[in-house]
Amino acid sequence: MRARLRLLRLDMLRLTRSTGVGVAVVLLLAIGVYTAWRGGRNIEAAESSAVAAETGYQDQLEYLLSSYPLTTEAGEVLYYLAFPAPQPSLPLAGLARGRTEVETASLRIRLLALEGQLYEHETVNPRLAAAGDLDLAFLLIALLPLFIIALTYDLVSSEREGGTWNLVRLFARPRRLLALKLASRVCLVGAVVAVPVTVAASLAGLSLDGRAGWAVALIALHTGFWFALCLGVASGRRSSTANAMILVGTWVALTLLAPAALSLANAILHPVPEALELTVRQRQGYHEAWDMTKDETMQGFFEDYPEWSDRTVPEDVFTWSWYYAMNHRGDRAAREASAAYRDVLREREGWARRWSLLVPPLAAQLALDRLAATDLGAQLAYQDAVRQHHERLKTYFYPHLFAATPINAVDWDGVPVFEPAALEEGATRAGFPAATALVLASILVLAAGARLSGPRAD
Amino acid sequence: MGLRNALLVARRQVGSVREDRYVVFLLGLVIALGVVAVLGARHHAASEAEQRARYQAMVERQWLEQPDRHPHRVIHYGFLVFREEAPLAFFDPGVGAWAGTSLFLEGHRQNTANFGDARHATGMLRFGRLTPASVLALLLPLFVVAAGFASVSAERERGTLRLLLAQGATPAQILAGKVLGTGAVAALAALPIGVATLVIAGSGAVGPVSAGRMAGLAGIYAAYLAGWVLVTVLASSFRASSRSALAQLIAVWVVLCVAVPRLGASVAGAVHPLPSRAEFTARVERALNEVGDSHNPDDPFFRSLRDEYLARYEVVSIEELPVNWGGVVSREGEAVTSRIHEEQQRDLVEGQRRQDRILSLAGLLSPYLATRDLSMAVSGTGPEAVEAFRAQAEAHRYDLIQRLNDLHISEIHYENDRAQRLPREHWAEFPTFGTRPPPLGGALAGRALALAALALWILIPLLGLGVARARLARVGVERAAS
Numbered sequence: 034m035r036a037r038l039r040l041l042r043l044d045m046l047r048l049t050r051s052t053g054v055g056v057a058v059v060l061l062l063a064i065g066v067y068t069a070w071r072g073g074r075n076i077e078a079a080e081s082s083a084v085a086a087e088t089g090y091q092d093q094l095e096y097l098l099s100s101y102p103l104t105t106e107a108g109e110v111l112y113y114l115a116f117p118a119p120q121p122s123l124p125l126a127g128l129a130r131g132r133t134e135v136e137t138a139s140l141r142i143r144l145l146a147l148e149g150q151l152y153e154h155e156t157v158n159p160r161l162a163a164a165g166d167l168d169l170a171f172l173l174i175a176l177l178p179l180f181i182i183a184l185t186y187d188l189v190s191s192e193r194e195g196g197t198w199n200l201v202r203l204f205a206r207p208r209r210l211l212a213l214k215l216a217s218r219v220c221l222v223g224a225v226v227a228v229p230v231t232v233a234a235s236l237a238g239l240s241l242d243g244r245a246g247w248a249v250a251l252i253a254l255h256t257g258f259w260f261a262l263c264l265g266v267a268s269g270r271r272s273s274t275a276n277a278m279i280l281v282g283t284w285v286a287l288t289l290l291a292p293a294a295l296s297l298a299n300a301i302l303h304p305v306p307e308a309l310e311l312t313v314r315q316r317q318g319y320h321e322a323w324d325m326t327k328d329e330t331m332q333g334f335f336e337d338y339p340e341w342s343d344r345t346v347p348e349d350v351f352t353w354s355w356y357y358a359m360n361h362r363g364d365r366a367a368r369e370a371s372a373a374y375r376d377v378l379r380e381r382e383g384w385a386r387r388w389s390l391l392v393p394p395l396a397a398q399l400a401l402d403r404l405a406a407t408d409l410g411a412q413l414a415y416q417d418a419v420r421q422h423h424e425r426l427k428t429y430f431y432p433h434l435f436a437a438t439p440i441n442a443v444d445w446d447g448v449p450v451f452e453p454a455a456l457e458e459g460a461t462r463a464g465f466p467a468a469t470a471l472v473l474a475s476i477l478v479l480a481a482g483a484r485l486s487g488p489r490a491d
Numbered sequence: 492m493g494l495r496n497a498l499l500v501a502r503r504q505v506g507s508v509r510e511d512r513y514v515v516f517l518l519g520l521v522i523a524l525g526v527v528a529v530l531g532a533r534h535h536a537a538s539e540a541e542q543r544a545r546y547q548a549m550v551e552r553q554w555l556e557q558p559d560r561h562p563h564r565v566i567h568y569g570f571l572v573f574r575e576e577a578p579l580a581f582f583d584p585g586v587g588a589w590a591g592t593s594l595f596l597e598g599h600r601q602n603t604a605n606f607g608d609a610r611h612a613t614g615m616l617r618f619g620r621l622t623p624a625s626v627l628a629l630l631l632p633l634f635v636v637a638a639g640f641a642s643v644s645a646e647r648e649r650g651t652l653r654l655l656l657a658q659g660a661t662p663a664q665i666l667a668g669k670v671l672g673t674g675a676v677a678a679l680a681a682l683p684i685g686v687a688t689l690v691i692a693g694s695g696a697v698g699p700v701s702a703g704r705m706a707g708l709a710g711i712y713a714a715y716l717a718g719w720v721l722v723t724v725l726a727s728s729f730r731a732s733s734r735s736a737l738a739q740l741i742a743v744w745v746v747l748c749v750a751v752p753r754l755g756a757s758v759a760g761a762v763h764p765l766p767s768r769a770e771f772t773a774r775v776e777r778a779l780n781e782v783g784d785s786h787n788p789d790d791p792f793f794r795s796l797r798d799e800y801l802a803r804y805e806v807v808s809i810e811e812l813p814v815n816w817g818g819v820v821s822r823e824g825e826a827v828t829s830r831i832h833e834e835q836q837r838d839l840v841e842g843q844r845r846q847d848r849i850l851s852l853a854g855l856l857s858p859y860l861a862t863r864d865l866s867m868a869v870s871g872t873g874p875e876a877v878e879a880f881r882a883q884a885e886a887h888r889y890d891l892i893q894r895l896n897d898l899h900i901s902e903i904h905y906e907n908d909r910a911q912r913l914p915r916e917h918w919a920e921f922p923t924f925g926t927r928p929p930p931l932g933g934a935l936a937g938r939a940l941a942l943a944a945l946a947l948w949i950l951i952p953l954l955g956l957g958v959a960r961a962r963l964a965r966v967g968v969e970r971a972a973s
Contacts, residue, residue, distance in 0.1 A: 053738065064754065071757060082767035089773030096780045115772070131614050135589065139769040149595065152605040156765045158843040159586035160874045162609065163867075164756035164850060164860065166617055171753070175618065179745055183738065194734075273734045278513050278637055281741055285633060290524065292618035293625070297531045299613065304538055308606040309546040312571065312593050317553060320568045324558050351909075378611060385613035395615060402614040409613050 037213060044217040048184070057180055058225060061172075065229025068169040072127030073236035075168075079126065079138060083119030086139040090117045094445060103441040107433045108353020110440050115141035116426060118419045118451040123406050124239045125248060129170035129398075131407025134162055140419055144430060146363035147423045148315040148371055151416055152308075169233055170401045173226060173252050174394050175288050178259040180225065182280040184218045185263035187273040194273060211268060215260070222256060244404045247464030251404075254471040255397040261475040265482015291392040295385065303381045307374035311367040318366020322359035333365060334358035338427075344435045354434040357427075375413060382409045390470040400467035403458070410457050418454035425449040496660045500668020501675065507645070508638050508676050518680055521634045525626045525684035529581070532622045533691055536581035539608075540697075543573040543592065555919060559912040562899040563821060566892055569597030572924050574604060574880050577871030578698035582688050582708070583624035583863075585872025588612070594881075596888035598825060598895075601832040604881065623684050624866050627712050628859055629748055632719040634680055636740040639673035639723035641733040643963070648733060652963075662963035666724060666956055674720045681716060685709065703931055707869040714945050715862040721952035728959040748859040755853025755860065759846040771839060778831045792827070793820055810905060817908050818899030825892050833885070840878060847874065851940045861944035868934040868941075875937070879929045887924045894921065 048054055097110045120138040137155040188211065192198040201210060230249065239245050262283065266276055322330045327346050335342035346355045364371075389395035402408040429449055432438075508514050550571045557565065572594050576587055591604020609616060619625060643666070646652040655665055688708075692700040723740055730736035766774065782792055800812060800819060809816040854861035867873040903911050935942070 053742070057742075060750075064750070067754075068757075071761060074761060078764065078767065082769045085767060085773050086769035089769060089776060092773065093776050093780075100780075117769075119769075131617075132609075132612075135609050137768040139767065141769060141772060152610070153603060153768060154591070154605065154610060156768050156771055156839060157589055158760075158765060158846050158874075159589035159877055160843070160847055160850060161756040161760055162589040163586045163863075165619065165753040167753035167757040171617065176745070176750065179741075183742070187734070274641070274737050275513065277734070277737050277741070278517075281633070282513075282517065285630070289619055289629065290621070292615045293621035294527070296612060296615045296618075297528075297535065297621045299615070300535055300608065300611075301531065301538075304542075305611050306542050308611065309542060309573065309593055312595070312605070313546055313549060313553075316568070316571065316595065320564075323564055324560070381611065382613055385615055389615070395618070398618075399614050407614075 037209075040210075040213050041217050044214055045220070048217060048221060054184065054221075057183060058221070061177070061180060061225050062228055064167075064172055064176075065169065065225065066232050068167060068172050069128070069229045069233035069236055071167075072169055072233050073238075075127040075130060075133070076122065076124060076238070079122045079133070082137065082139040083117075083121065086117035086119050086141050090115065090141060098440060098445070101440060104439045106353055107430065107438050107440050107443050108356060111144045111353075111357075111430060111434075113143075115143045116422070116448070116451070117141050118422050120415050120418070120451075120453045123244065125244055125401075125405035126407050128168055128233055128239075129248070129401040129405040129407055130166055130168045131402035131405060132409060132412060133407045134166050136412050136415075138415060142419060142423055142426075144357055144360070144423075144426055146315055146319050146360040146367075147420065148311055148364050148367040151419060169229055170398060170405075172229070174255060174398045174401070177222070177226065177256065178284055178288070178394070179281075181218075181222055181256070181259045181263055182277070182284060184221065185215070185260070185267050186276040186280050188214055188264070188267040189269075190267065190271065190273040190276055193270075211264075215264060219260065222260075226252065226256065243460035244463075247460045247468070248401055248404050251397050251400055251464055251467060251471070254468055254475070255393060258393045258471050258475045258478070262478040262482070265478045268482065287392055288394050292395050295388050295392070295395070299381050299384055303377050303384065305374060305377050307370045307377060311370035311374055314370050315363040315367035317363075319359055319363030322362045327355050330355060330358050330362055334361050337361070337365065338431070341431060341435065352434075352437070354431070354437075357431075357434055361427075375416075378409060378413060382413075385409075386466075390466060393471055393474045396467040396470045400464055403463035404460060406456055411454070414454040414457045418452065422449070422451045493661070493664055496664040497667040497671060500655070500660065500665050501672035504639075504642055504669050504672025505675055507641075508672070514638050514676075517634050517637050518676070521626070521630060521680045522683050524621070524630065525623065525681075526687060528621050528626045529623045529684060529687040529691070532584070533581040533697075536576060536584070536697070540576060543575060546571075546593075547573045551923060554921070557915060557918050559915050561909060561912055562818075562895040562903065563598075563909075565913075565918075566598035566821070566895050569595060570888070570891060570924070571595055572884050572887070574877075575926050577876060577928055578700045579692065579704060579708075579870035580872050581691065581697060582622070583866045583870040583872055584608075584620070584622055585867030585870060586874050586877060587872050588616075588620070590877040590880075594884050596884060596891065598821075598892045599828055601829070601836065601885060601888070604884075623688055624863070624870070627681060627684060628715065628862050628866065631677065631681055631716060632748065632859075633741075633744055635673065635677045635716065635719045636723050636737070636744060638676045639669070639720060640727055640737040640740050642669040642673055642724050643728040644730055644733040644736050645727075656964070662960040665963065666728060666960060669724045669727070670720055670956075673724060674717065677716050677720055681712065701931070704869050704871070707931065707935075708866065711862060711865045711869065711945070714949060715858060718858055718945070718948035718952060721949065721956060725952045725955045725959055728956070728963060747857045751853055751857035752860045752863075755850050755857070759849035759853075762849055763842055763845040765839065765842045765846070771835065775832060775835050778835060779828060782827050782831065793824070796820070796823055812905065815900045815903050815905045815908065817905060818896050818901075818903065821899060822893060822896035825889070825896060829885075829889050836881075836885075843874070851938075854941050855944045855947070858944055858948035861941040861948070864941045865935070865938060865945065868938055869931065871928050871931075871934070873934060875929050875934055880926050883926060884924065887922075891921060 093114055097113055101110055118140045122133070122138060126133060135154055135157050137153060140153060142150050192201060233239060263280060266279055327348050331346050344354070346352050386399060389399045399408065403410065426449060433443055554570060557568070574590065574592050574594070580587055588608035590607060592606045594604040595602045619629065643652070646655065656662070689705065691697060692705060722743065726740050727733070727736045730739060797809060797816070800816070801807065801809070804812055806812060850860065854864055898913060898917065902913055
């Protein structure tokens with residue numbers, strides 16, 4: 034036992050004295066702490082965006098109520114008033130940003146046709162987005178494996194090539210020695226992972242709930258997969274350079290090629306013409322109504338809202354109830370295309386989730402996004418919540434529109450508050466499939482490595 | 492004689508690559524990927540372009556088919572424009588995925604362009620995209636490393652370097668030969684993508700592509716890959732063993748192609764954060780509230796405008812004006828709101844340019860970033876193309892709205908204003924929208940830093956090879972002496 038510990042210490046010393054390893058550790062720790070800090074900033078940015086939506090609404094309401102005569106009909110003021118719909122983000126969202134760079138979770142919507150407002154996006158700089166995002170999840174999923182490869186590709190071959198293999202075999206059994214060398218590397222990588230994760234936990238306010246637990250487990254399993262793969266390849270009799278090329282080639286295939294190829298295939302298999310279709314239809318559906326009788330528009334409206342079908346709208350004067358019913362007609366015209374649009378996106382998401390299970394880094398990354406609720410599924414759930422909010426606003430204001438209520442008779446404090454989208458799925462459902470896939474993949478590469486690497490290294 | 496020696500070494504290098512089954516396998520893989528990327532990206536770009544053209548035609552038809560309408564009605568009906576991608580978008584889609592696709596032009600407000608590939612993509616997108624440009628810029632360097640990391644070091648390890656020197660080859664000839672040999676293999680890997688791109692662009696199926704743009708792309712990627720060839724041979728000649736040369740080159744690739752671009756983008760975003768969409772919207776609202784509201788005729792801004800008009804036409808009430816006062820209010824209001832929107836938009840774009848400058852500095856460290864930047868500029872898919880579309884669409888919007896306001900002023904009587912309609916023949920008088928892509932020269936002029944980065948990427952390893960030449964001679968002498 035003592036001898037083994039001494040060997041472990043010696044190996045650790047040898048590892049950390051290498052300039053290459055030292056530089057890599059420093060770089061990884063620096064980037065790790067940076068991304069952890071950035072994660073906290075991301076959360077703050079999301080929070081201040083939600084505040085901006087809320088105060089923007091309050092300021093606008095105050096301005097409108099103070100600048101319009103108190104007898105103005107509510108419908109006129111509602112034309113200008115955009116209600117906030119801020120979706121709070123999970124602490125994990127700072128670390129696994131997913132699609133939050135392009136999507137806003139703090140939409141503001143008016144009582145007008147919703148389909149024209151629902152697809153606003155974040156003020157993203159396309160050039161930065163094209164360069165790629167860097168968060169802690171990407172660092173640990175995409176870059177850390179290269180460090181693992183660098184530490185392990187010559188686990189055995191370096192001893193053999195250096196002529197020390199026969200010597201060290203005198204002191205310990207090869208398998209045990211391999212386990213020892215591996216252990217020291219696992220410790221080093223574990224430290225490189227633990228530091229930024231701990232920093233992130235304090236900066237991003239990460240509490241160790243089920244979601245964070247699954248996230249840590251997935252990162253650990255994914256790291257384990259790369260160790261298994263490296264061990265499988267490195268324990269064979271190939272040269273160091275062959276090992277390095279095989280492992281880096283595998284990294285490129287799993288981390289760059291497979292995701293890029295799957296993304297392209299997904300886009301080709303599931304085209305989304307509905308996005309443009311619904312835009313055209315909503316605009317046409319609303320504006321056509323100006324050239325129709327008011328009764329015709331109202332009939333369509335009453336089909337969707339039978340509870341108001343006893344109200345009447347005069348044919349020869351402008352009324353706000355009719356105006357918003359025309360807007361509703363726009364949404365009605367786009368309804369089919371909009372549903373088809375959501376269906377395609379859900380298909381894309383489901384397809385990506387299924388295929389990702391075959392590619393360990395993808396499985397881990399997509400599962401982290403699901404745990405952080407920053408994936409496409411979460412975005413669609415948010416849009417659904419905004420839809421429901423729009424309906425609640427209509428329910429609240431339509432009686433006022435029909436009654437032509439002046440703004441001073443509306444209870445502005447009683448306006449429905451946005452109810453955020455519930456989390457689409459529990460932590461276990463989000464994390465379990467990927468975790469299983471990672472465990473299976475690890476077993477597979479270990480077994481394949483043992484079989485393919487030819488005679489064992491002893 | 493010198494050239495012959497160099498060519499002999501080059502042939503020797505190509506021969507040793509041919510014998511290496513890993514490298515041959517990688518070559519096949521890179522070529523296959525390149526072809527798949529060209530075909531896949533072409534297919535995707537073509538179906539996108541077809542969709543946008545189809546809906547654009549539909550919108551134009553709907554515009555002409557409008558019934559008789561009041562001009563202010565049409566101001567709200569507005570117009571929809573779809574961003575056309577540049578012909579070379581199939582080669583390098585640039586920033587297109589992150590820029591909106593459809594933009595609704597209407598009176599009183601500036602909308603943002605919605606939809607786009609990135610909005611419809613899953614979380615996979617962050618690992619990158621499979622496009623001809625990304626195969627060339629990201630994967631080919633790794634292949635060059637695989638083909639050349641052992642070029643000099645293996646000769647040294649086997650003792651054949653001494654042999655070559657003894658046979659009369661100078662260090663310069665050996666290094667030149669290694670560069671030529673590795674470069675030939677790299678060219679072989681890049682050729683299929685180049686040919687496929689040329690065939691598609693030349694066929695005219697994607698739209699007119701100028702020879703200048705094609706030559707520009709060829710030059711950029713040739714220079715970029717040449718830099719990788721030089722760096723690879725340099726590392727191989729400097730490092731004691733092939734193993735450490737390979738490890739060092741892979742580390743360089745990871746840092747330059749994966750880490751620095753993302754880190755640069757992240758830092759740029761942290762140093763100059765953009766206002767969020769919600770914050771931006773609130774700013775626009777605040778600015779608009781300060782000047783007044785064209786829908787509200789009692790607003791102070793419009794009251795002073797009314798007094799000005801009454802004085803100019805020497806009448807006492809707006810009913811007596813020879814022009815339609817409602818149309819005047821709408822036109823002046825539009826001028827004010829457009830200016831405010833444009834100011835806010837300019838702030839936003841300036842914020843983006845500040846971020847871009849930091850990314851350009853990162854491009855000095857990462858030739859990958861500089862190359863991608865130049866590549867999208869030459870392909871016509873860079874941020875300036877997106878901004879040009881936005882600015883041109885806004886100019887079109889403003890022109891459209893003000894023409895309608897002018898019709899309102901001249902053709903519609905003030906009395907009983909809203910009940911009147913303009914005959915539908917007027918709709919055909921409006922110009923249609925077409926994007927004018929920014930010229931190639933302009934796109935490149937703003938990228939001096941990226942061009943400098945690419946030049947340095949070749950110059951620095953060349954200087955390094957000069958040093959390596961002297962060392963190589965010593966290696967030969969030392970070995971011979973020992």
